Amino acid sequence: MYKYDHIDQTLVDQRVTQFRDQVERRLNGTLAEEEFRPLRLQNGLYHQRHAYMLRVAIPYGLLSAQQLRALAFIADKYDRGYGHFTTRQNIQFNWVELEQTPDILAELAKVEMHAIQTSGNCIRNITSDAFAGVAADEYIDPRPVCELLRQWSTLHPEFAHLPRKFKFAINGAKEDRTVLLCHDVGIELKKNPAGELTADIYAGGGMGRTPILGSLIKQGLPWQVLPSYLTALLRVYNRFGRRDNLYKARIKILVKALGPEEFARQVEGEWIQLHNAERNSDANFTTAEWERVAKHFTKPAYQTLTAFSTQEIIGGASDADKASFARWLDRNVKPHQIPGYASVILSLKPHGTVAPGDATSAQMNAIADLADQYSFGELRVTHEQNLVLADVEQSKLLELWQAAKQQHVALPNIGLLTDIIACPGGDFCSLANAKSLPIAKAIQERFDDLDYLFDLGDISLNISGCINSCGHHHVGNIGVLGVDKDGEEWYQITLGGEQGNDASIGKVIGPSFYANEIPDVMTSLINTYVEQRTRDEPFIETYRRLGVTPFKEAAYKNKEHNSKHSKESSKGLTA
Numbered sequence: 001m002y003k004y005d006h007i008d009q010t011l012v013d014q015r016v017t018q019f020r021d022q023v024e025r026r027l028n029g030t031l032a033e034e035e036f037r038p039l040r041l042q043n044g045l046y047h048q049r050h051a052y053m054l055r056v057a058i059p060y061g062l063l064s065a066q067q068l069r070a071l072a073f074i075a076d077k078y079d080r081g082y083g084h085f086t087t088r089q090n091i092q093f094n095w096v097e098l099e100q101t102p103d104i105l106a107e108l109a110k111v112e113m114h115a116i117q118t119s120g121n122c123i124r125n126i127t128s129d130a131f132a133g134v135a136a137d138e139y140i141d142p143r144p145v146c147e148l149l150r151q152w153s154t155l156h157p158e159f160a161h162l163p164r165k166f167k168f169a170i171n172g173a174k175e176d177r178t179v180l181l182c183h184d185v186g187i188e189l190k191k192n193p194a195g196e197l198t199a200d201i202y203a204g205g206g207m208g209r210t211p212i213l214g215s216l217i218k219q220g221l222p223w224q225v226l227p228s229y230l231t232a233l234l235r236v237y238n239r240f241g242r243r244d245n246l247y248k249a250r251i252k253i254l255v256k257a258l259g260p261e262e263f264a265r266q267v268e269g270e271w272i273q274l275h276n277a278e279r280n281s282d283a284n285f286t287t288a289e290w291e292r293v294a295k296h297f298t299k300p301a302y303q304t305l306t307a308f309s310t311q312e313i314i315g316g317a318s319d320a321d322k323a324s325f326a327r328w329l330d331r332n333v334k335p336h337q338i339p340g341y342a343s344v345i346l347s348l349k350p351h352g353t354v355a356p357g358d359a360t361s362a363q364m365n366a367i368a369d370l371a372d373q374y375s376f377g378e379l380r381v382t383h384e385q386n387l388v389l390a391d392v393e394q395s396k397l398l399e400l401w402q403a404a405k406q407q408h409v410a411l412p413n414i415g416l417l418t419d420i421i422a423c424p425g426g427d428f429c430s431l432a433n434a435k436s437l438p439i440a441k442a443i444q445e446r447f448d449d450l451d452y453l454f455d456l457g458d459i460s461l462n463i464s465g466c467i468n469s470c471g472h473h474h475v476g477n478i479g480v481l482g483v484d485k486d487g488e489e490w491y492q493i494t495l496g497g498e499q500g501n502d503a504s505i506g507k508v509i510g511p512s513f514y515a516n517e518i519p520d521v522m523t524s525l526i527n528t529y530v531e532q533r534t535r536d537e538p539f540i541e542t543y544r545r546l547g548v549t550p551f552k553e554a555a556y557k558n559k560e561h562n563s564k565h566s567k568e569s570s571k572g573l574t575a
Contacts, residue, residue, distance in 0.1 A: 001062050001378060002147050002296040004112040011155070012109045015116060019043050020102035027099060042122075043105065044115030049430045051095045054104060055118040060128035060146040060170070061089035061381040065368040068379065070111040072364035078104050083364070085348060085357040087421060087472055088167070089127050089381040090118055094428050122160055123153040123234075126168045129177045130382040133297060134343055134390045136335035140189045140197060142172035144294040145223060148285055151293075152227050159234050163241035164249035166234070167206075179383060181205045181213040181503045182475060184251045185233065189223070197223040203233060203263065204255025207469035211505045212252045215260035217267065223290075225275065228283040232271035236263070300376040300391060305340025308394045316398050327412040327454065328401055342394050344375075346387040346409040349419050352445040353408075355437045356422045357385030366407045374400050383472075384421055386414065416453045417461055417526070418444045421472055425465030425482060426489070432465030434482025434489035439463055439518055446519040447526075456526065459539040460499070475499040477540045478525060479506045480518065491518055495525070495551055496543050509552045517559065524554040 004012070022039045025031035040046075044055040056071070071091055075083050078100050079093040086092055096104060108114055118125055126146050133141045149168065153159070159166070169178040172189040180186035186202035199221045205214030221229055240258075242248045255263045274283065310329055317325040334343040346367060349356050359367070367387060371379045374396055375389035382388060387409070392400055404410035413419045420443065423429065425436025440463055447453060462476030473479030479494035490512035497506030513521055528551050533542045543551065 001064060002059075002143075002293065008112070009109070012112075012114045012116075015043070015114065016102060016105045016109050019105060023098060023102050038120070040101075041119040042116070043101075044118035045096075045098075045101055046119060047430070048094065048428050049426070050428065052098055052101065053428065054093045054096050054101060054115060055086070056091050056093070056108060056113060056115050057118050057125045058089050058091060058113075058381050059150050060126055060132070060143060061130050061383075062132075062143070063379050063381065064111075065371040065377045065379070067111045067113055068364050068368040068371070070107060070113070072361040072368070074104055074107055075361040075364065081362075082354075082358050082360045084355065084424060085359065085381050085385050085387070087383045087385060087423075087470060088125055089130070089383055090125055091381070092424070094424065116154060119165075120160075121162045121164050121166075123156065123162075123166045123168065126150050126153070126170065127178060127183075127383060128170045129173055130380040130388050131177065131334065131343055131390065132172065132380075133299075134336050134338075134341075135173045135175075135177075136337055137174040138172055138337065139174065139191060140172040141297060142170045142189050143297045144290060145172075145187070145189060145199075145226070146170050147293045147296070148289060149226065149230075152230075158231075159238070162234070162238055163243050164246070164251075166237075166251070176500050176503070177382075179472065179475060179499045179503065182207055182211070182472070182499070183214065185230070186214050187226075192220060199223055199226060201229070201233075203267075204252045204260065206250050206252040207472060207474045208250065209247050209467045210250075210252065210256075211469070211474040212256060213503055213505065214252075215255060215263075217260055217264035224285045227285060228274050229267070229271050231283065232274050233267045235270050235274075236266050299338075300378075302338050302341065302391070303393070305338075305393060305395070307339040313394055313397055324412075325398060325401055327450065328410060329397065331412040331414045331416065332410070333397065336391070338391075340394055342392050342397060344389045344392050344397070344400060344404075345382070345414050346370075346389065346404055347411040347413055347419065348386050348409065349413060349444070350408050350411055351413075351418055351448050352441045355424065355427075356420045356440055359387075359409075363407050363409065366403075367409065370400065370403060370407075384419065386419075412450065413453060415458045415460070417447050417456060417459045418453060420444065420461050420463060421476065422463040423465050423470035425463070425471075429465060429470075431468060432482060433467075433484040434465050434491065434515075436463045436465040436471060436480075436482060439480060439482075439491065439515060442515075442519045443522055446522065456530070457536070457538055459526075460497075461522075462497070472499075473497070474505050475503060476506060477543070478522070483512055485512065489515055491515060493521060493525075493555060495548060496540070498540050507548065509548055509555060511556075513559065521555050524557065525551055528554040 026036045046053045084092045169183040170187045171178045188200040201218040202214035380388040422436045422440045426432040460477045462473040463480040464471035464473040465482040475497040481492040492512045494506030
């Protein structure tokens with residue numbers, strides 16, 4: 001993984017010193033809150049419902065075991081003993097004290113981490129495939145490009161005050177595991193027939209209040225000119241993106257208003273000017289820059305191993321463990337590029353016990369040990385809020401499974417209904433209209449039978465506490481959105497969303513529900529699917545074949561909008 005050089009370390013250390021001074025001035029009253037707010041947001045510090053929240057950057061989701069131990073230390077010393085992994089492959093600490101935040105940033109700097117640009121109207125943390133460099137279907141390892149663009153975008157003076165926050169996703173594999181089309185800019189890396197690395201650029205995607213899939217605006221762009229082309233794109237957005245309306249400020253609104261073709265034309269014109277200008281001759285990446293960064297992403301010291309079949313791996317388990325181990329292999333273990341190795345997903349979605357994406361400091365320390373022991377000291381964060389050990393020997397999968405069970409991160413529910421993506425919601429976030437976590441807990445408790453979940457197969461369920469869609473509810477096969485109605489918490493249901501190569505935006509099925517109704521609504525939706533599906537047909541395909549009507553009828557069959565029982569039960573569920 002990438003290691004800081006002197007420039008990186010100096011920048012991050014200076015940022016800590018700068019912020020320490022800003023915090024001191026805020027605490028002694030010489031810096032007003034309205035002046036302090038943009039400064040703290042530049043360092044990932046939010047003021048939430050109950051306390052300050054610090055969001056720490058994990059560039060393209062890649063962590064070392066040492067860094068995870070540092071996060072565990074921060075969780076213990078400065079928070080409440082846990083951290084929350086997010087859909088942007090970052091981690092959040094929800095209970096930090098303002099006066100201690102400079103010390104936290106100093107601890108991060110010791111292990112080459114920071115919180116820069118995890119907030120604000122700038123280019124946010126660049127996300128990518130959690131299986132980058134090891135995925136069996138990969139065209140090109142995207143991590144060198146991710147790192148080059150991270151360095152290019154960090155504290156970029158021209159793009160520090162964009163109309164709104166700006167998010168990149170970069171993919172280099174046949175399967176899109178980055179939700180590419182739902183980002184402000186999605187970059188699809190490929191090799192052309194001559195074997196040269198190129199990029200297809202998608203712009204104008206996003207979720208939130210107006211969910212839109214990105215449009216292809218440039219094909220076959222040589223990787224070297226990514227900085228100048230993206231500069232041109234951001235200049236067009238910076239010039240014409242709306243600043244008069246927060247809800248219409250994202251690039252997706254501009255692309256929709258102009259049309260993708262006109263937006264692409266304007267970017268092309270800006271790029272040609274920039275590309276041809278003598279004063280910008282150094283605006284692009286060079287081979288030397290590639291080599292400087294790419295050397296950090298070479299293959300680890302893989303052994304020459306014999307590849308085992310699934311049945312051979314299962315054969316090493318005891319008779320009592322065979323069925324459970326086989327389930328885990330089926331759901332949590334993914335193919336690898338190198339024979340004899342596999343990638344393992346550790347589930348942070350235990351049924352009904354903690355919030356999706358939460359990990360305790362004890363778990364983080366233990367997982368860091370597992371990374372050292374089984375995966376060359378590295379791990380990844382997925383945008384589904386799980387963790388990955390990317391390079392595990394197949395012969396050690398049973399041993400790893402047994403160790404993971406001790407830490408409660410071996411639940412074989414990856415891709416199943418209870419592998420829920422959820423934002424912190426109203427329990428923490430001051431922007432949320434409703435709570436997310438009690439809803440996730442109630443659904444996990446309702447669908448706690450692993451046999452039944454396995455029979456259902458792949459179903460994605462995403463929950464957001466407000467229209468900002470931090471839980472990505474728009475691309476869940478089933479989405480749940482918290483809404484406010486006259487000061488009460490209600491929940492809309494969307495169906496038909498999907499991430500990946502066939503990305504689609506879900507549609508609202510009708511009026512919202514009380515919190516206590518949601519588990520029954522889920523049961524009705526799932527029962528309808530079970531009754532109507534053909535053999536081995538996934539939920540999303542059944543929905544697309546039948547349309548919304550049978551699901552909507554089932555969901556509303558027993559609904560009582562104004563019952564006193566519903567209101568009282570909902571208050572208990574969201575408390």
